[in-house]
Amino acid sequence: MKQHLIGLLAWLAILASHAEAQSLSVIDRNETAQFAASRQNPDGGFAAEPRGASSLGATTAAVRVLRYTTGSIPDVLACLDFVRSCFDPETGGFAQNPGGTPDVGTTASGLMALSELRLADEQLVSQASEYLATHAQTFPEVRIAIAGFEAVGRPSPKAEEWTRELLDSRNDDGTWGEGRSLAFDTGGTAAALLRMDHDLERRDAVIQAILAGQQADGGWTSGAGGTDLSASYRVMRAAYMMGSPPDLDALRQFVAQCRRDDGGYSPSPQEKEATLGGTYMATILLRWTDQLEGLPPVVETAGFVSLFNGQDLTGWEGDDSLWFARNGMLVGSSPGLNRNEFLATNDRFADFVFRCTFRLRDGAGNSGIQFRSERLAGHEMIGYQADIGEDYWGSLYDESRRNRVLERASERARTSIRLDGWNQYVIRAMGDQIRLSLNGVPSVDYVESDPKIPDAGRFAVQLHSGGPMEIQFRDLLVQPLPRPRLEGNPETPGFHLRTSRMEPKSRYTVFVPDGYDGVKLFPIVLFLHGAGERGDDGILPSQVGLGPSIASNPGAHPYIAVFPQARETWSAASPDGKAAITILDEVIADYAVDRSRIVLTGLSMGGMGTWSLATTYPDRFSALVPICGPGDPERAERIRTIPTWGFVGDEDREPFVTGMREIVQSLKALGAPVQYTEYRGVGHNSWDRAYAEPELVEWMLTPRRIAQ
Known part of the structure; x- marks a missing residue:
C-alpha cells in the first residue's frame, strides 16, 4: 500500500509539472521567412525598412533569418553580387552600400555575409581581416570584430592583446559590470572571450550572474532600460556557448511577446513595428533554446505527413x-x-x-x-x-x-x-x-x-x-514510400515494376496517373536517382525523391513517371545513361504520351545526369529540374532554350553549391529561361523540399521553350 501511494504521488508530480512553451510552428516559421525574404531589393541587397535602400547590415541579418527558418533568398545570385559590391578594395573594409565608407562593424558584418553565403574569396577575407585587426579599438568594435573572425574561422591576430584587455576589466569575482548591467556586461564579455577560445577561470560566477539577471518576463536588460531582444541576445550567447540554460520556457514566452502579425519581431515587447534586426535576434534566440534542450533547430516537414x-x-x-x-x-x-x-x-x-x-x-x-x-x-x-x-x-x-x-x-x-x-x-x-x-x-x-x-x-x-x-x-x-508491383494491369493507376525489352534487360518502375485510359495523352517525367539507389531491383529509385512526393498525393501528379536504375553512373555516354533514354522510349511507345511535354529531373548523381543527358539530347526535353547535382557550364549553350529550375541546399558540400551556381550563372548569361532556388540551412537532401514546391508540377508540365 505504501509503495502504491509513493507511486501515485510520483505520477501526480509528473502531471503537475509546469507547462512548456512551444518552439516556432511550421506556419510561424514560414511567415518569418517570408517577412525577411520580402525585404530583398532588385540590386540583390535587403532593406532594413520596407521599400528602403539596401544595406549590408540588413542583408546579413536577412540571410541569417532565412537560414534559421530554412527559407530561401529570392535571388541568391544577385545577393552574392551585392555583398561583393560593398567591399572597398582600397581600405580592405566593407561599407553598408556600394561606394560607401567602411567601418569595423560593417566589415565584421561583411565577413559574416561571406560565410553565410559561402563566398570563398580568400583575398577578400584576408583584406577584411587585416582591416578589423587594425581598426577595432573600443570594446563594441573589438566584440564585433571577434564575431567577424569567428564567422570565417580565423583566429584574430590581436587575440592575445584583446584577451588581456578584457580580463583586466573584470571584477574580483570573475564577472564584469555591476548592478542592473551585471548580466549584460558579463555575458557580452564572456562570449567575446569564449569566441577567442579563452577558458573562463571563474565560470561558475559568470553563469550565476547570467542566470540571476533573467527578468520576470524571461528577457534580459542592458541596465539602462527594460528588457529587449538585443540585451537578451548578448547574454544568451554566452549561456549557449557554456551549455548553461536559463529558464528556457520563460525566454520563449518573452520572444513570443515580440512577435508581430507580419511574422517579424520588434526589438522589445513594447515596440509595435517588426524589424529585421529584431527578427534576427528572435530567431537565433529560439534556435539556441531548442538546441540547449536537445531539440533539432528546425524540423523539416517537406515530403512528410x-x-x-x-x-x-x-x-x-x-x-x-x-x-x-x-x-x-x-x-x-x-x-x-x-x-x-x-x-x-x-x-x-x-x-x-x-x-x-x-x-x-x-x-x-x-x-x-x-x-x-x-x-x-x-x-x-x-x-x-x-x-x-x-x-x-x-x-x-x-x-x-x-x-x-x-x-x-x-x-x-x-x-x-x-x-x-x-x-x-x-x-x-x-x-x-x-x-x-x-x-x-x-x-x-x-x-x-x-x-x-x-x-x-x-x-x-x-x-x-x-x-x-x-x-x-x-x-x-x-x-x-511507393512499393511497385509486378502483378496487375500495367495501365492501372499506381506504381508498376517492369522489365526492359533491351539487352541486357533492366528492371525499372513506371507510375501511371489517375485518369489514365490509354487514349488521352499525358506528359512524362524521367527521374534519375542518386548514387545511394544504384542496383538492379528496379524498386529503390522510386522510393527516394520524386516517388515519395507522388505517393503522398498521387492526384496532384497528372503525368507518367519513369524510374530507371543505374548500376554505375548517369553520364550520357555511359551504358546506364544510354539505357535511361532507351527505357524512356519504351514507355513512350507503350503508353499514351504527350511528346511535347517530356521532363527530365534527377537528384545528386541524378542531378548531374540531368545536365549530362539534357546537353547530349537537347531536343528531347521540354523542361529540366536538376537537384543538388552540378553540370558543365561550358555545355550550357546546348540547353539555353530549355526551361530549367535548379535546386540545392546551401549547406550541401561545397562542390555541389558552387557547381550549381556556376552553371546557372552561365545559363543566365546566355539569356536562358532558368530559375534557381537555394534552401538556407538545408544539406544534401534538398530534393524533398524541391519536389514539394507548390508551383513545381504546373511549371514542369507547361511547355515554354524559347525560340532558337
Missing part, C-alpha cells in the same frame, strides 16, 4: 486516460501499470521513413515505437518496436511475436542518448530491410529473413508496465 495534429488524439486509438495532447506534444503518463499500454494509429503503412523527437521524463521507465504492427485482442500490440529506455535504447525488439531483441543498438548510438533530454529517432523500413538511427547516429541495420513476417502495419507508442513514468513525443512524421 504528420501523424499527430498537436491538439488531440484524432487518428489514434487507445486509453485516453493515459494518453493525451499537451502543449503540442503527444504525452503518455502512467501512474504505475501492471501491463503494457499502447496508443496506435488508425492508418497502416508498408514502406516508409518515420521520424520523431521524444523525451523520457527524468530518464525513467521504458517505452517504444511500434511499426508494421497490429493490435492483439485487448491492449497488446504485435510487431517491430524501436525501443526506448533502460538497457534497450536504440534496439530493435519484436513485441509479442518472437519476444526478443532482434538487434542491439550500436555503441555509438547508445553514447548519443540524452537520458532525461530530447532525442530523435529515424526509422526506415524498405522491403525486408529495417534501419534505425538515434540522434543522427546509425543504430540498427536489420534484414528480415522470415518471409512470413508481415511487411505492413500500424504505428503505436508504448507505456511499459511498471512504476510511474511519462513519455513525450513531438513531430511524429512519416513519409510513405
